[in-house]
Amino acid sequence: MADKNEWGSNLSFIFAMIGSAVGLGNIWRYPYVLYSNGGGAFYIPYIVAILLMGIPFLILEYGVGYDFKSSFAKAVKKIDSRCEYLGWFLPVCVFVIMIYYAAILGWDGIYVILSFFKGWGADPNTYFTVSLLQDSGNYMGLFHFLPIIAIAMLAGWVIIWCISHRDLESGLGHVSKVLVPVLFIIMVGIVVFSLTLPGASIGLSELFDPDWSLLSNFGIWMAAFGQIVFSLSLGMSIAFTYASYTKDDADLITNTISIAFANSLFENFAALGVFSILGYMSLQSGTPVEQLVAQGTGLVFIAYPTVFNVLGQWAYVLGPLFFLTVYLAGLTSILSTVEPLSFSIQNKFGLSRSRTMTILIIVGALLSMIYATSFGADLLGYVDTFINQIALLFGVIVECIIFAWVFNAEKLIGFLNARSKTIKLGKWWLVIVKYILPIFISIVWIGGILDVAAASSIDQTNFTIATAIIVLVTTVVLTKLPAKNPDWDKADERI
Template identity: 65%
Template sequence: MTNENQWDSKLTFVLAMIGSAVGLGNIWRYPYVLYSSGGGAFFIPYIIAILIMGIPVLILEYGMGLKFKSSYAKTITKIDSRWQFLGWLIPVSLLMVMIYYSSILGIDLIYGVLSLSKGWGANPSIFYSSMLMQASTSYWGLLNFIPVIAISTLVGWIVVWFVSHRDLESGLGKVSKIFVPLLFIIMIVIVIFSLTLPGASIGLSELYNPDWSQLTNFNVWMLAFGQIIFSLNIGLSGTVTYASYLKEDIDIISNTFIIAFANSFFENIAAIAVFSVLGYMSLQTATPIANIIDQGTGLIFVIYPTVFNILGDLAYILGPLFFLTIYIAGITSILSMIEPLSFSIQSKFNISRKRTVTILCIVGGLAALVYATSFGSSLLEYIDTYINQISGLFCVVLECILFAWIFKAEKLIDFLNSKSKSVKIGKTWLFIVKYLLPLFLMIIWIGGMFAVLNSYTFDKLLITITTALIIYVVCVILTLKKATNPEWNE
């Protein structure tokens, strides 16, 4: 590993990991998942997911990264070269996430500019679906190119390239130090303001009202575990890669709790902000929240602009702050998504960081243009479901088998405990990562697969299969292509 791939301090590492965890999923995905999956009752599968998957897997991944100090693909190859394909499968899947993530970021940039003058007009719903997205559920929508979305999406890729092609500390490290604290400050300001709005209590009551019957729903448990995977970025190679950049001893175990807590804190205060504002909107329009709430992009690009229209002049402050928060959260997460594949390519093919990042940004930017079409919003929904609810869970299962069984996770216990000043791991942690977690995830994954596939249309199934084939073909090529770095086989 070259000197450019090293954090200069433990603080930079922790901030970078928090920035990686806190992203768009915390703001536009989690509030709706919490509301639609049992409200207050959802905290039971959510907390269980953090305790038996989030924290244990983070410890496992940080430990592997610190132990091997190699790229993700090389770490897997060192453990067992027959599994090298998995070493590419997960980083390439993460690049697919990054590609559709960047399109949401591009739309957010448009809204950030529009928020300065409420440029979405009197009817944000019509503006979003008809005027901006020109949404279509037909494949012919791929032929309808939307220039403004394409340009704003490419701006995000330019930002990612500008930061990532530099050496680690002057690029990603510096951004993490500045923007991660700023992200939390802005969100706290938004929460405080949102709680002062008339009707905020209506929204919070609706959000946290528990529906205990949802605890028997397989899909709810799958959503809880999928949310932790998505928001903590676990099972997706980023944590292993970030930990491999450490050059000093660090208390991995204690820092894992800090990172997991920071992530949960952020997405839960984001939910408070969202539903406080929705409560205000419900009061002002005499409309039940159930008739207002929408998921995903509809929540942040339709509901929020509608609220800003009601807020009057205050919206000219709150609006830009809100969309700036989303943009910062998205950028810090996307920066972490490019690292695993970038470092893996560098380490196998002996290509410089600058050249690797440049190639990946060009490929990713061009691929993201498919979302700058009328069919883009439908395509995004399909890819999100596949990556986060099907592929993501399965990758964590495979990673647990590889790290916990083939490598033997017990080798990490003394190694990690020697660096921990307070919290120690032992047989309980080992039991979770070797037995409980893989079994629990497989049950949820199988049950959830039936739920997801039963709701699939032919179009969804076709796009899912096509996406999987693209990922697998790329991984086969990267696996079979001969290494040009002599250190790869050491």
């Protein structure tokens, strides 16, 4: 069967994009960001960030992606051949994310099994950091291999391969139409149950108690814009790639609004569940909510198991459902992170989708084994910080300039408006994507660099430099390798 890179329907495109946006960050990052940045007051900069950056930038990515109907690297090369490096840089960065996401997926896969019998024991913190991860705290841990984590990660890679190496619609398209609704249904069930727990109101009052004074603080605005960049996967070349797979009659503006709304709904709904459970924990333990709040792995693999330990028989239902939800969220996100690099390689080197995906997943699986070591958790944090706060944001800024200025975003307006059943674009959109977005994202980027520089240890600095070198060398190699596909230099615009 020949490979085909096209969505079977607009619904497949929408569900795949929602699956890409709805991920681990919605469950473990957003509730903490909301709480620590003014509670209810955070919604003002949050909504501004969605309207001012999230939706306008997605429309830009979708519009250019649809215009070229080609991979990100090929389109950027066509816009300006000197920018081909960026065309490979962003997909490579996203592929790096896929590699370490596989580690988190592996951890969660283990917890799906553990949740049926509370296998983390009476002290979830000790189990996670000492028994499971065997965290060494230094780079010598790279020489201590953890087979159980490696097996769990490889199981995830097999699932990813089974879905992604097939034709786009029969693989990712069909799976997204099943996984995304299931993901939302399970989350609704978890949240509804969480709201009935004694003490839920304690957590919710803490979450939504607005601190209006923080609105004058630059930090809350930077946090809101940073959250939208990460939550909607802006500038990661995923939206561009997915839009290039769409059919000719796609209403990209309406799709953008639907995807942004669904993502926002999911992460705010997840926040209700998280803080209802934290309120319950506070009531049971007598510990104030502010001392229980955490982000990242601490929330998912320590705080939640602590709750399940005192939840009684309901824990044997809620626990597996929760960790299955996290697994599905991670899976839908990971499936999107391989697409930009895969499609670019297919375009340049003339390989089939199935062969390209197989090669990339084998490479990704092998490289991911570095996280199946006692230094894996620390290394994951270092790489994630570099990719998200430095590399990707830099790429977003440059991408915004290339698409809005060099490509000239103005020529997209007529085409997008002709298919839109909702809002119409005008000069206001051009002002946002040409001027406001590059400035705001640059501010967030500079803030991220300063945060990383201030908090970095010697180990983090060294591994950040090593990651940067690997990403840049890979980018240069893919750019310089001669194209095998005669159509590589024939990416003609359609608009």
